[in-house]
Amino acid sequence: MASQLPPLPRRRLFEGFRLRDLRRRLNIPQASMARRLGISVSYLSQIENNDRPITDGVLLALVREFPVDAAEINGEGGTAALLRAIDAATDSSVPADRIDEADVRRGIEQQPLLARRMVALHDAYRRSQEQLRVLDDRFDTGSGDAAPLPWEEVRDWFQAEGNYIDAIDRSAELLADALALDDDNVVRAFEDRLRLWHGVRVVGAQGDGSELSRFDEGARTLALNHALPPESRAFLLAHRLVRYEFANEMRLVIDRAGLASPAARELLSVGLANYAAGALLMPYGRFRAAAYEVRHDIDRLRQRFAVSFEQACHRLSTLQRPGAQGLPVFFCRVDMAGNITKRHSATRLQFAALGGACPLWIVHEAVAIPDRILVQLAEMPDGTRYVSMAKGLVKPSGSFTRPPRRYAVALGCEEAHAADFVYADALRTGGAATPIGASCRICPRLDCDQRAFPPAGSVIEIDPDRRRAVPYGFR
Structure with a gap:
């Protein structure tokens, strides 16, 4: 018999002591935990004292914020399955209408195999996108099929x-x-x-x-x-x-x-x-x-x-210690030529995709303005929004005969974590965001005036009677 997704939790879940133990083990103050879960401090206190149950909404927030640790509270795993299905159903990079959370929940209950198939297809789509990013990165470095x-x-x-x-x-x-x-x-x-x-x-x-x-x-x-x-x-x-x-x-x-x-x-x-x-x-x-x-x-x-x-x-x-993760951030260091010389991302943003190539990303401006912190709310083509901080740094060489090292570092997190990221205070989160993109070879944006060349696999359209910043269109 084919396996099915675990049933969603329907019991009243009084596991406040586990939530309190999790918070204390991670050394997170109540106010910070409440912000990350999207609830008030008094509500969190009531849950921890078992005066109120942990609702599905709070469980979903727990799984999003603490994916490993939330299993201790919700042993059945239904919420994790629901979250994966919601992620697949609402992924803005998929060119189809999104499905709201209530419909996803009904789908898991009524058509579990169909829901599992949707999640599997979405996982395969994500893998194919990652492979495309890797190929793009290989093209950038000129390594092609050669050994890394x-x-x-x-x-x-x-x-x-x-x-x-x-x-x-x-x-x-x-x-x-x-x-x-x-x-x-x-x-x-x-x-x-x-x-x-x-x-x-x-x-x-x-x-x-x-x-x-x-x-x-x-x-x-x-x-x-x-x-x-x-x-x-x-x-x-x-x-x-x-x-x-x-x-x-x-x-x-x-x-x-x-x-x-x-x-x-x-x-x-x-x-x-x-x-x-x-x-x-x-x-x-x-x-x-x-x-x-x-x-x-x-x-x-x-x-x-x-x-x-x-x-x-x-x-x-x-x-990234299991059971005690920090804020999921991306970090990189970019030199004057736009080369990324250090990089790591614990977010959905992967630098193989960004490649340091998008001129709209704030880090490039920061290189030219040392010792000043710049902030930016940016949105990738898949709809994920990031709060970015970038600062230009200069390291003296100690000699007139050697130029100093100039570069910028950038640090950022997804907009959902803005409450724990002080640099978001300088931005109006939830408002307009700068539309940054991946490497031009794989960026799908049609209306970018900063585009260096069309994406791979696109069909070029040229209208000699219309003049725009970019001298072609594509589809």
Whole structure:
């Protein structure tokens, strides 16, 4: 007999203690949890005290916000099935009328096999779109059918891991506790640990200042550029320290990664050390709690943890611990030429699709305006809206003969999470959004004046008697 979707919960669900335990385990204040669930604080308090049941609407919000943890409260799984069906029925990227939630619910109850088939087809559609994005990314890099380059292997591996490495992250949290790190003693604590536990002395770098650091294994010295700002000095010390402290953990991760080339394994080793250094400077639990407390205000976070603006942004993109996820954000770094040099997304926005190519995205403007935060409400062709923050940064080279490094970092979340993202306060969420798109090769927008070329597979239409910003149409 063919399997059916689980029945939707119809009992009065008094599981407030589980919801309260979930909130406390994730270290989320009642007010923040209430905002994320779309209910009042008093209503949430009544649910947690079992004075009111958890309704289907609250369960749906729980599944959306905490997909793994909500299973503890709704063991039957009916709400998760309903959410998948609603997602398929309301996906704005599908060229057909949407189905409202009440009709989806009736469909699951009356035609469960048809509903399951709809969800399966939608999953297949999503996979095909992702494959198209990958092909577009391959076209951008010129790699075609060739084996991926080492940096592509490592980038894709981190993306597949959700940009979270549990064994290393937890080890970093334990070491941070053991060192009793605070804002005033980070550099001293790292230098002492390196000297006393690993026989490494920290010295000043000699030369023209082109190197940030140099480690001499024979002399057991780590030379640091004297012009480094405090946060960069702390990061480089942490990077060297974790290569000793977490050598076994990193070796196991690399062995299990299954990367094809030796160069990719070496790059992954460096990437894991960078990851561990960030986790040591910004321990998971404390950093996550602080992020929600200040509503992901990067300047307040970087001051509290004595890190750089970019380091704080990057760390937010790694908060994917099962059972204690952070705000789902995307993060990227873009250079002056529009190349994305770092990227990760825990949202539906995937950079293989965006590719840094859309000129309407605020990050490109930010590159040219250093030390100023720009915000934007943007909408992708599938209707998903994002609140984006971007800031241009300049890293001095230390010499007139070498130009400084100029780039921008961007951080954003879906509009539904605007209440937990302080940068949304500068925008009128729910109002008009900038229509950004994917790479022009796969962007379906018909009315974009910024289009560089028509999408692949389209039929070009040219009217010599009409002049527009883009000299062609397509269908």
